Amino acid sequence: MSIAEVRNLRKEYPAFTLQDVSFSIERGRITGFIGRNGAGKTTTIKSILNLVHPDGGEINYFGLPLAGHEAEIKKRVGYSTGSVSWYPRKKIRDIVGIVSKFYETWDEEAYRRYLRLFELNEDKTPLELSEGMKVKFNLLIALSHGAEVLILDEPTSGLDPFSRDELLGVFTELKEHGVAVFFSTHITSDLEKCADDIVYISHGKIVAAMPKSGFATEYAQEGESLEDTILRMERSWEHA
């Protein structure tokens, strides 16, 4: 069952256009959103979080259009925007104390569990965190309010291999509880480890949106890994 559906999303910038982006996010599945730097991943994610105003298309969550149902939808969505530093000089404890009030579903037990898992100190400020720890702090909030879908922009960038592996394990655990995870990455090994579905974007267009196994069947040549396939496809467009 689709938790989120994006249909013909379009956003025009002077030097870049996101063209007719369509895909869906399914309950209890992990969707990897892959593409090289500048392909349109962040613009797409910002659009589906209503940070960017699209020029066209439809975005629906839980069968409701995002426009007009923004507040109720966002309560059921967790998000993380990479290593952006919010309120760099405020303590994590204070930031969380304010944010938690916005969610009736805030799960203090889950919050404490992820705090321990990510080894975050509540008395630290975002300014004192490494890039990887900032990502973990953003994820901590996203994971602590019982979200039905997580939308994460480059959650693994900046993380050491152990933390990355831990995080991908968390995704798998959440998926088993019926949570949908949609995360962008340019690291293909993240997809190989845990993704069920792949949405592949290149030059502002969706190249493929399908189960990972179907992607391999349709696009991979014999003996190719996912990374080899995507590299070959990107190079073929460059030389076209």
Added chain:
Amino acid sequence: MRDILRKEMKLSTSPLSYLFILFGFMFFLPGYPVLCGAFFTTLGLFQGFQYAREANDIVFSALLPISKRDVVKGKYLFTCLIEACSLLLMLASALIRMTVLADSVVYRTNAMMNANLFALGGALLVFGLFNVIFLGGFFKTAYKLGKPFVIYCIAAFLAIFALEALHHVPGLVAVNAFGFEHFGLQLVLLLAGLAAFVILTLLSYRCACRRFERIDL
């Protein structure tokens, strides 16, 4: 709404926004343009907006489970709250000057505007200008602060200069009333300032909501 206001108060602003409320007491200063107190209060708010921009506050707020309109409402509510606190200090100062200190020589020989109900109306006009020019201008982009603040400064000082000098215009000496002289006129001028504040703030708020909905963060 309580949650977004709490966020504004605890996370989004600089301590200077609170500290500069005390400039409301400038209504006690003799021989000084008392309306500058209102300007300095808005200067504290401006510092708060600078702090918020450095803290990525707008994007953070837009990601919270509230509508974009509520993000704008939070900023306007907080701004109006600070302005109201400052105005309360001005009101207290003006009432003391209108009663206990009504015959004080230093205030009677003051070349500048007297701190009376008209001055309170003037302060409300300055706050209204801040809300319409600075706040409204800020929400055109949600990150550019300099240009709307410079335009506001020019407008505010023109208004302050005009209001402070008004009682020197022949026939308008009643605006500079002491104690409860010309109380009816003073009350009308205060209400006119209040009406200007409400109209400018509401117009600006509606415009800011429309603009903020359209911009890309």
